[in-house]
Amino acid sequence: MIVEIIAIGTELLLGQIVNSNASTIGAALAERGFDAHFQQVVGDNEDRVAETIKLAMGRADAVIITGGIGPTQDDLTREAVCAATGLEMEFSEEYAEVLRQWWSDRGRVMPESNLQQAQHPAGAKLLMNPKGTAPGLVIDHDDTLIFCMPGVPAEMEYLIQHDVIPRLSDVAGETAVLASRLLRTWGRSESDIADSMDDLYRSSTNPSMAFLASGGEIKIRITAKAATEAEAYDLIEPMETEVRSRLGSSVFGVDDETIERVMFRLLDEHGYTIATAESMTGGLVAAALTSLPGSSAVMRGGIIAYDSELKRRLLGVTDTTTVVDVETAEQMALGGRELLGADVAVSVTGSAGPEPLEKPQGTMVIGVSTPEHTQAKELRMVGDRERVRTYAVTSALHLTRLALIGKWWKP
Amino acid sequence: MIVEIIAIGTELLLGQIVNSNASTIGAALAERGFDAHFQQVVGDNEDRVAETIKLAMGRADAVIITGGIGPTQDDLTREAVCAATGLEMEFSEEYAEVLRQWWSDRGRVMPESNLQQAQHPAGAKLLMNPKGTAPGLVIDHDDTLIFCMPGVPAEMEYLIQHDVIPRLSDVAGETAVLASRLLRTWGRSESDIADSMDDLYRSSTNPSMAFLASGGEIKIRITAKAATEAEAYDLIEPMETEVRSRLGSSVFGVDDETIERVMFRLLDEHGYTIATAESMTGGLVAAALTSLPGSSAVMRGGIIAYDSELKRRLLGVTDTTTVVDVETAEQMALGGRELLGADVAVSVTGSAGPEPLEKPQGTMVIGVSTPEHTQAKELRMVGDRERVRTYAVTSALHLTRLALIGKWWKP
Numbered sequence: 078m079i080v081e082i083i084a085i086g087t088e089l090l091l092g093q094i095v096n097s098n099a100s101t102i103g104a105a106l107a108e109r110g111f112d113a114h115f116q117q118v119v120g121d122n123e124d125r126v127a128e129t130i131k132l133a134m135g136r137a138d139a140v141i142i143t144g145g146i147g148p149t150q151d152d153l154t155r156e157a158v159c160a161a162t163g164l165e166m167e168f169s170e171e172y173a174e175v176l177r178q179w180w181s182d183r184g185r186v187m188p189e190s191n192l193q194q195a196q197h198p199a200g201a202k203l204l205m206n207p208k209g210t211a212p213g214l215v216i217d218h219d220d221t222l223i224f225c226m227p228g229v230p231a232e233m234e235y236l237i238q239h240d241v242i243p244r245l246s247d248v249a250g251e252t253a254v255l256a257s258r259l260l261r262t263w264g265r266s267e268s269d270i271a272d273s274m275d276d277l278y279r280s281s282t283n284p285s286m287a288f289l290a291s292g293g294e295i296k297i298r299i300t301a302k303a304a305t306e307a308e309a310y311d312l313i314e315p316m317e318t319e320v321r322s323r324l325g326s327s328v329f330g331v332d333d334e335t336i337e338r339v340m341f342r343l344l345d346e347h348g349y350t351i352a353t354a355e356s357m358t359g360g361l362v363a364a365a366l367t368s369l370p371g372s373s374a375v376m377r378g379g380i381i382a383y384d385s386e387l388k389r390r391l392l393g394v395t396d397t398t399t400v401v402d403v404e405t406a407e408q409m410a411l412g413g414r415e416l417l418g419a420d421v422a423v424s425v426t427g428s429a430g431p432e433p434l435e436k437p438q439g440t441m442v443i444g445v446s447t448p449e450h451t452q453a454k455e456l457r458m459v460g461d462r463e464r465v466r467t468y469a470v471t472s473a474l475h476l477t478r479l480a481l482i483g484k485w486w487k488p
Numbered sequence: 489m490i491v492e493i494i495a496i497g498t499e500l501l502l503g504q505i506v507n508s509n510a511s512t513i514g515a516a517l518a519e520r521g522f523d524a525h526f527q528q529v530v531g532d533n534e535d536r537v538a539e540t541i542k543l544a545m546g547r548a549d550a551v552i553i554t555g556g557i558g559p560t561q562d563d564l565t566r567e568a569v570c571a572a573t574g575l576e577m578e579f580s581e582e583y584a585e586v587l588r589q590w591w592s593d594r595g596r597v598m599p600e601s602n603l604q605q606a607q608h609p610a611g612a613k614l615l616m617n618p619k620g621t622a623p624g625l626v627i628d629h630d631d632t633l634i635f636c637m638p639g640v641p642a643e644m645e646y647l648i649q650h651d652v653i654p655r656l657s658d659v660a661g662e663t664a665v666l667a668s669r670l671l672r673t674w675g676r677s678e679s680d681i682a683d684s685m686d687d688l689y690r691s692s693t694n695p696s697m698a699f700l701a702s703g704g705e706i707k708i709r710i711t712a713k714a715a716t717e718a719e720a721y722d723l724i725e726p727m728e729t730e731v732r733s734r735l736g737s738s739v740f741g742v743d744d745e746t747i748e749r750v751m752f753r754l755l756d757e758h759g760y761t762i763a764t765a766e767s768m769t770g771g772l773v774a775a776a777l778t779s780l781p782g783s784s785a786v787m788r789g790g791i792i793a794y795d796s797e798l799k800r801r802l803l804g805v806t807d808t809t810t811v812v813d814v815e816t817a818e819q820m821a822l823g824g825r826e827l828l829g830a831d832v833a834v835s836v837t838g839s840a841g842p843e844p845l846e847k848p849q850g851t852m853v854i855g856v857s858t859p860e861h862t863q864a865k866e867l868r869m870v871g872d873r874e875r876v877r878t879y880a881v882t883s884a885l886h887l888t889r890l891a892l893i894g895k896w897w898k899p
Contacts, residue, residue: 090524092515097506099529104503113501114536118510118527125525132543255502268601271560278561287498287532288560290640298499353771353792359778360764360771363792367770370842370873378798381764381774381790383783387828391789417798431781437595459594460619462781464642 078249079112081137083129085144085154086228087120098143098226098233105237110253110302111245121145126157134161134221139245141237144228146194147211154225155196155214162218164198172203176212179205204240208232215244222248256309257300258317261330263475267295273323277316284312286320293458293471294336326484329475336474337369343481344375349420349447351477353379354392354413356400357427357441361470377419382409391416400426401435406444406453414446422446423477424453425469430462441469445480454486489660490523492548494540496555496565497639498531509554509637509644516648521664521713522656532556537568545572545632550656552648555639558622559602565636566607566625573629575609583614587623590616612636615651619643626655633659667720668711669728672741674886678706684734688727695723697731704869704882705747740889747885748780754892755786760831760858762888764790765803765824767811768838768852772881788830793820802827811837812846817855817864825857833857834888835864836880841873852880856891865897 082099089096099116106113114136117129126145133140145154159166173195180187197203197214204213204224209232214225224241226233262270267290271278274297278286284301297320301312321328330339344351353363363379366372382388385397392412394405409424427441428434439460444453454476458468479486493510500507510527517524525547528540537556544551556565570577584606591598608614608625615624615635620643625636635652637644673681678701682689685708689697695712708731712723732739741750755762764774774790777783793799796808803823805816820835838852839845850871855864865887869879890897 089511090514090527091518092511092513095506095508095511100500100503100506102503103501107502114531114533115540116501116529118529120525122525129526266599268559268599272599272601275561287562289499290558355771358775359783359787360766360774360790360792363771363794364769364775367792367794368874368877372770373794376770376794378794379771379790379792381771381778381792383774383778383787383789387789391827416802439594457595459591459596459621461642463779464619466779 078139078245079114079137080106080139080141080245081113081133082116083126083133083140083142084116084118084228085121085126085142086118089118090120098228098230101230101234102141102143102237105242106245107255109242109246110255111249121153123153123157123160126153127160130157130161130223134219134223137221139222139224139248141224141226141241143226143233146214146225146227152193155198158198158201158214158216158223158225162198162216162223164200164216164218166196167199169195169197172197175203175205179212204236206232206236206239208235213240215240253302253304254306254309255300255302256306256313257298258310258313259332260297260299260317260320260324260328261334261336262295262297262324262327263293263329263336263471264327265295265324270295270297270324274320277319281316284316286316293468326479326482329478336471336478337365340366340474340478340481341369341372341375343478344421347420347481349481350375350377350418352377352413352417352419352422354409354422354424354444355379355381356383356388356409356425357429358425358466358469358473359383361466362423362425362473365470365474377417380413380416399435401428401440401442402426403442403444403453403455406442407446407451408444410444410446410453411451420448421477421481423473425473427465427469429465429469439465441465441472443469443473443476445477447480450480450485452480452485452488489550489656490525490548491517491550491552491656492524492544493527494537494544494551494553495527495529495639496532496537496553497529500529501531509639509641512641512645513552513554513648516653517656519666519668520653520657521666522660532562532564534564534568534571537564538571541568541572541634545630545634548632550633550635550659552635552637552652554637554644557605557625557636557638559599559604563604566609569609569612569625569627569634569636573609573627573634575611575627575629577607578610580606580608583608586614586616590623591621615647617643617647617650619646624651626651664713664715665717665720666711666713667717667724668709669721669724670743671708671710671728671731671735671739672745672747673706673708673735673738674704674740674747674882675738676706676735681706681708681735685731688730692727695727697727704879737890737893737895740886747882747889748776751777751885751889751892752780752783752786754889755832758831758892760892761786761788761829763788763824763828763830763833765820765833765835765855766790766792767794767799767820767836768840769836769877769880769884770794772877773834773836773884776881776885788828791824791827810846812839812851812853813837814853814855814864814866817853818857818862819855821855821857821864822862831859832888832892834884836884838876838880840876840880850876852876852883854880854884854887856888858891861891861896863891863896863899 430438841849
């Protein structure tokens with residue numbers, strides 16, 4: 078069953094608000110295995126709203142419209158549905174009574190302007206919602222179900238979960254379930270991963286594969302559709318196994334296992350505490366390590382040695398004639414571990430930009446010191462100051478992970 | 489001139505990410521007075537992408553497409569543009585050379601799969617972006633400008649501001665100009681500000697006023713439309729003067745003068761250096777202070793004393809039986825100033841949550857120490873861990889600003 082979402086509101090076109098309703102509904106539909114091919118956004122203009130509804134009716138089995146069903150002058154979804162379907166507008170005294178009752182149940186008198194909500198395309202059913210004052214509508218026309226939802230997220234969400242999804246499931250009969258697994262990787266480029274997955278990517282549509290890049294990590298999403306969740310995961314499993322065997326220890330986590338979570342699990346398994354010694358990232362690595370609740374159990378603290386004098390005096394760096402190099406990073410990690418009394422320390426020095434510092438802008442050197450070993454690695458990132466700093470944080474966390482699982486890199 | 493935005497990506501349909509690109513672009517277009525009637529979202533399917541492009545070309549003067557121009561198999565925007573326009577796909581050795589040069593300028597060798605980005609619909613021009621590795625494209629076909637933008641927000645945004653908007657403005661010729669002034673405030677609530685501006689808000693549509701709240705700051709945007717930029721600013725000025733006189737020193741900056749920039753200017757004027765001593769914010773205050781290029785001129789460094797033992801040993805806090813209090817924050821600021829050899833230090837301690845620490849979750853105590861005076865202030869924020877930490881950073885920067893302009897708060 079194909080479902081299309083239309084969001085109505087000039088404020089969406091002007092970028093004054095983000096269309097979070099479409100993603101909320103999209104996720105609810107995907108979870109139940111309904112298909113979605115398109116979404117549309119249109120301003121508060123009756124003709125154009127009608128145009129989007131006609132287009133959606135021509136290519137979907139159900140259309141979910143959000144916004145434009147309140148009691149004011151610019152609420153024109155009802156009129157647009159009439160224009161798109163050719164249905165007459167009706168006033169229902171019965172619905173007016175339902176509305177009056179809704180208000181009086183809450184100890185209030187309905188404002189007269191709300192009577193507009195008893196107007197509806199012929200044959201429409203009211204969908205009452207306890208979250209607000211605008212009831213939804215459902216119209217069954219020409220084998221297409223048209224749902225009109227309020228634009229207010231909480232009201233919309235209630236109706237989607239309690240009314241729209243059950244009705245769609247009824248009509249669709251048994252539906253399929255969509256399940257997905259997210260494999261999180263670090264250390265290989267997006268194009269490199271895509272190259273090595275090319276045959277898998279092309280050979281299968283169920284399960285299907287997608288690549289997502291963010292903050293220096295590449296995520297591989299494997300999605301399958303089946304009658305039950307268990308069957309969907311059965312389809313996912315062989316592809317997941319194959320991907321994992323090709324990518325080895327580049328895969329560091331699954332689903333919601335972020336690198337921060339993985340690191341905390343590893344530190345906890347070793348009974349280790351951790352500390353940071355940062356220059357170019359200026360506190361961002363420590364901020365990442367303290368972003369999770371309960372981080373005080375393993376995180377001791379950190380030193381931000383932005384000035385070279387602090388690198389020498391606090392961290393024991395012997396020579397700061399140059400600071401973007403492996404020796405400095407190793408000494409910072411060792412010195413930070415000692416000063417802060419931690420089992421493990423991670424250090425970052427480098428050239429964030431925009432001006433180059435000793436080495437080309439985007440150069441970063443990350444050091445890790447554990448009770449077993451101390452080692453640093455020089456990396457390079459393309460991008461502006463913010464992107465370079467973000468990438469340095471991710472790299473620092475990932476190199477610490479590699480050290481904790483005993484996979485030290487080649488010097 | 490009518491512009492239509494198409495966002496490509498199955499992850500948008502599935503609700504895995506929100507279509508923030510569309511609102512970013514929508515806002516940028518609205519600011520320059522371009523019209524938008526529709527937006528579309530479509531999955532990674534060549535035929536359907538081509539369908540959306542055809543539809544948009546039929547009703548808009550320019551089409552902005554985001555996503556699907558990376559180097560992987562599911563990047564099919566180029567193919568879809570060819571299908572929609574009937575243009576041939578070409579491989580340009582010249583563009584391949586530009587791409588290779590782009591990589592080699594950054595000291596790296598281009599992965600072979602990135603050569604796909606030298607493929608383009610006949611007649612397309614590359615739009616290089618310094619933020620990442622996927623160049624945009626612009627195609628002038630049948631009196632319609634088609635822009636292909638990367639899906640990564642930072643890269644997309646750069647190209648929109650530096651390339652797309654100027655090209656659209658060139659084609660549109662002179663239009664009415666929209667100018668706006670952003671007044672940045674801190675220390676008063678949104679409803680308090682809205683109440684005190686109510687008469688101004690209601691009395692005028694040109695200039696118009698809008699309120700934006702983020703990270704504890706309230707921004708007031710005054711927007712005017714006129715034939716020239718100078719005339720628009722003439723309309724803005726009287727309202728700006730009135731707003732400023734009502735809000736006094738709550739207004740800390742204008743337009744792109746973030747609190748970080750304002751602080752750096754103040755530090756520079758005093759010839760002061762700064763340092764941080766953080767607990768609950770775990771490095772975020774230092775990260776904010778090092779986010780600007782050239783921050784090393786005033787920023788010495790910081791201590792993250794997450795563990796109480798470090799508060800005592802490094803910062804000289806005398807008693808850590810309790811740590812979420814004014815005494816601890818003042819000693820942290822003083823101790824940080826001394827250890828790090830800075831003229832000014834700012835400290836943060838508190839209860840970020842989710843579990844309360846000594847005081848209710850959301851309590852924060854911020855200390856500022858300057859050569860003249862040392863003082864702390866307890867604040868409270870409602871929200872989750874992330875929101876509380878963000879608000880603590882903003883508050884720390886703002887209290888430091890107040891100290892630097894001699895407006896110490898009442899104890």
